[in-house]
Amino acid sequence: MPEDRPQRITQHERDQTVRRLQEAYASGELSHDELDDRLQQALTATTSSELAPILASLPEIAPDRTVRISAKAGRIQRRGTWQVPKTFEIESEFGKVDLDLSRAIIEHPAIQLELKLRFGKARITVPRNAVVELDDLRCEWKQPVDRPPVDRPTNGVRIRISGEMEFGRLVVRYARH
Known part of the structure; x- marks a missing residue:
């Protein structure tokens, strides 16, 4: 009789797991520490049975889901390699918003960022070749600063x-770059 050995995972399965963890972090479902722990597990896993518990507590997501993050105070921050949703809503009462899209995974040709910022500051770093549209942003106090490089x-x-x-x-x- 042949042995029932566990099936080794493919690089594609590992990449999908890492991408899902990054999406969960971007949507606020995981803390930074949880993301680090689970990424370590995903990167060292060798079988599908080792990947399953890493994602078990996360809800299934639709590909074009809207991600909402809100905070009364403090900082909302996303940096490094993270999955950018097609629609991203950010609400901050008194805090600081810091989004770095320069190394993020952006799978859509266009994304929507909806800001609701009462007090505080938002800094968004975009890829060099991005086209930023601010026509639908209402500002009561100061106008946004958007100075794209000429070249x-x-x-x-x-x-x-x-x-x-x-x-x-x-x-x-x-x-x-």
Whole structure:
């Protein structure tokens, strides 16, 4: 009789697991420490049975799901390699928002960022070739700062930033590379 050995995982399965963990972190379902722990487990797993518990507590997601993050105070921050949803809603009462999209995984040709910023500051770093649209952003106090480099290509992702900022401030920065 042949032995029933556990099936070794493929690189594709490992990549899918890592991507799902990054999505969960981006949507606030995992803390930074939980993400680190689970990524370590995913990267060292050798069988499918080792991957299953890593994702078991996470809800299934639709590919075009809207991710919402809100905070009364403190910092909302996403940096490094993380999965950017098609629609991202961020609400901050008194805090700071820091989104770095320069190394993020962006699978859509256009993404929507809706900001609701009462007080505080939002800084969004975008890829150098991104096209940022601010037409639907209402500002009551200060106008957003968006100074794209003159020599940049404009063939990248289209980022539509909408919403409202009462006494907050938005600064859009472009990555150097």
